Amino acid sequence: MRDESIIEQPAVQETLTLRYTREALRFIHDHAGAARQGHPFFLYLPYTFPHVPLHASKAFRGKSPRGLYGDVVEEIDWSVGQILAALRGERLAESTLVLFTSDNGPWLIKQSQGGSAGLLREGKGSTWEGGVRVPCLAWWPGTIAPGRAAQDLATEMDWFATALELAGAKVPSDRPIDGVSLVPVLRGAGPGPRHHVYYYLDTELMAVRRGPWKLHLKTIDPAHDQRKPITRDPPLLFNLSSDPSEHLNIADQHPGVIEQLRKDIVEHQRNLKPGKPQL
Amino acid sequence: MRDESIIEQPAVQETLTLRYTREALRFIHDHAGAARQGHPFFLYLPYTFPHVPLHASKAFRGKSPRGLYGDVVEEIDWSVGQILAALRGERLAESTLVLFTSDNGPWLIKQSQGGSAGLLREGKGSTWEGGVRVPCLAWWPGTIAPGRAAQDLATEMDWFATALELAGAKVPSDRPIDGVSLVPVLRGAGPGPRHHVYYYLDTELMAVRRGPWKLHLKTIDPAHDQRKPITRDPPLLFNLSSDPSEHLNIADQHPGVIEQLRKDIVEHQRNLKPGKPQL
Numbered sequence: 001m002r003d004e005s006i007i008e009q010p011a012v013q014e015t016l017t018l019r020y021t022r023e024a025l026r027f028i029h030d031h032a033g034a035a036r037q038g039h040p041f042f043l044y045l046p047y048t049f050p051h052v053p054l055h056a057s058k059a060f061r062g063k064s065p066r067g068l069y070g071d072v073v074e075e076i077d078w079s080v081g082q083i084l085a086a087l088r089g090e091r092l093a094e095s096t097l098v099l100f101t102s103d104n105g106p107w108l109i110k111q112s113q114g115g116s117a118g119l120l121r122e123g124k125g126s127t128w129e130g131g132v133r134v135p136c137l138a139w140w141p142g143t144i145a146p147g148r149a150a151q152d153l154a155t156e157m158d159w160f161a162t163a164l165e166l167a168g169a170k171v172p173s174d175r176p177i178d179g180v181s182l183v184p185v186l187r188g189a190g191p192g193p194r195h196h197v198y199y200y201l202d203t204e205l206m207a208v209r210r211g212p213w214k215l216h217l218k219t220i221d222p223a224h225d226q227r228k229p230i231t232r233d234p235p236l237l238f239n240l241s242s243d244p245s246e247h248l249n250i251a252d253q254h255p256g257v258i259e260q261l262r263k264d265i266v267e268h269q270r271n272l273k274p275g276k277p278q279l
Numbered sequence: 280m281r282d283e284s285i286i287e288q289p290a291v292q293e294t295l296t297l298r299y300t301r302e303a304l305r306f307i308h309d310h311a312g313a314a315r316q317g318h319p320f321f322l323y324l325p326y327t328f329p330h331v332p333l334h335a336s337k338a339f340r341g342k343s344p345r346g347l348y349g350d351v352v353e354e355i356d357w358s359v360g361q362i363l364a365a366l367r368g369e370r371l372a373e374s375t376l377v378l379f380t381s382d383n384g385p386w387l388i389k390q391s392q393g394g395s396a397g398l399l400r401e402g403k404g405s406t407w408e409g410g411v412r413v414p415c416l417a418w419w420p421g422t423i424a425p426g427r428a429a430q431d432l433a434t435e436m437d438w439f440a441t442a443l444e445l446a447g448a449k450v451p452s453d454r455p456i457d458g459v460s461l462v463p464v465l466r467g468a469g470p471g472p473r474h475h476v477y478y479y480l481d482t483e484l485m486a487v488r489r490g491p492w493k494l495h496l497k498t499i500d501p502a503h504d505q506r507k508p509i510t511r512d513p514p515l516l517f518n519l520s521s522d523p524s525e526h527l528n529i530a531d532q533h534p535g536v537i538e539q540l541r542k543d544i545v546e547h548q549r550n551l552k553p554g555k556p557q558l
Contacts, residue, residue: 066521242345242391247390248390
């Protein structure tokens with residue numbers, strides 16, 4: 001679709017990444033002059049892949065030892081390179097923040113057509129780390145030093161508040177906003193403002209994170225044939241700093257941490273105004 | 280013990296890493312002059328830790344967020360740094376090859392006192408990658424560029440033939456030697472000479488590796504309560520290049536690879552002269 005019009009149906013998926021890239025480059029070039037004069041732009045480029053069904057263009061198909069999934073990732077890597085090169089060519093690199101991230105972990109039941117969560121447990125559809133913890137790369141030459149790693153807690157929801165702050169706009173005050181601005185984290189100026197993550201599956205609270213601690217009230221393991229949440233009572237407690245793979249339940253040793261997290265949940269839910277599902 | 284004499288019993292384990300380090304530094308300083316005049320030395324420093332029971336010296340205890348295991352690793356890291364600094368101080372860095380490696384993967388049943396195999400499957404006592412694949416760092420300033428990664432197949436057995444070649448000695452010809460020299464791999468001069476790894480549990484052949492392919496004839500999962508080898512018939516086949524976690528058995532799709540590996544096993548065992556167990 002372009003805006004509200006269907007321009008191709010069914011879509012030729014092999015060329016989607018290529019065509020998205022061309023559109024993104026055109027958008028950058030069209031807005032570069034205004035941007036250099038202080039009118040910044042916002043570009044959101046949600047690649048269709050590596051979601052299944054996977055497709056790569058002719059230039060990338062059959063090239064990766066990792067098979068089609070690898071081909072798709074290599075094409076996305078090429079695409080990102082084109083975008084960074086365009087920003088450099090337009091002398092916008094030092095005034096542009098580029099974020100590269102993902103909405104969730106690998107869809108493990110798709111086997112070689114899914115990704116890998118590395119040492120993290122489980123994958124997409126679960127609230128184990130393999131389902132919810134994703135890479136995020138932030139590129140901003142002159143402001144973010146290459147190779148610096150941030151250890152702060154952050155969620156995708158935080159990019160809204162972050163983008164508004166960077167653009168000099170105000171976060172709306174007429175509704176509750178779940179995100180917080182990550183500007184201090186990006187600038188390396190101090191600890192981030194986020195202290196908790198609450199992990200939901202639809203409207204069910206599954207787990208909570210605070211600092212290194214993660215408490216699971218319910219778990220689901222879609223890649224291991226356990227497709228409905230089961231209640232964990234007593235709950236499971238992991239220290240993600242020392243045990244990122246969530247292998248060592250240490251709930252017995254830290255009753256005080258669990259008590260604190262239970263209080264945090266009560267406080268969180270007291271302030272929560274559930275939204276209407278959009279799907 | 281020093282040579283054949285017991286000098287302390289029971290050993291004060293807290294200071295073992297510290298004392299090994301001092302001994303190693305003394306050995307380097309004692310042999311440095313001769314080494315600079317063309318009489319190289321061989322130093323083998325097998326740290327007691329991170330094998331359990333874990334002990335760290337006072338300077339490191341309680342310092343790591345990873346607990347005692349992390350303290351132990353930090354102390355070993357300090358120790359290695361002392362050794363590299365001594366070699367630099369003696370102007371021996373460019374004529375010394377330093378290897379840092381491990382005999383096996385983590386002992387998972389020891390939980391937080393064991394290590395982590397990251398994305399590799401299972402651990403010590405198994406012939407899954409988590410049990411047998413280990414890191415190996417080779418340091419040789421001026422010969423090995425920093426940050427270069429070798430993708431060749433290699434085993435600990437190969438360091439014997441490698442050390443002999445580097446020292447200008449000959450591999451004994453009066454007995455079969457299982458190792459091959461990794462000098463070409465270290466120098467980045469071409470592919471290594473090793474094409475197979477045969478994985479044994481005592482005298483039982485469990486698996487074979489050739490290039491990216493690994494075929495499991497038997498498996499054992501000591502960290503998952505399966506403590507005796509079970510026969511896999513049909514065998515399991517994994518492509519470690521695309522699936523390092525050994526999640527995707529693709530035996531059905533590659534009968535030709537399995538046939539070749541079975542022939543390799545017959546050839547290997549025809550030439551094998553079993554040694555007498557030393558334990």
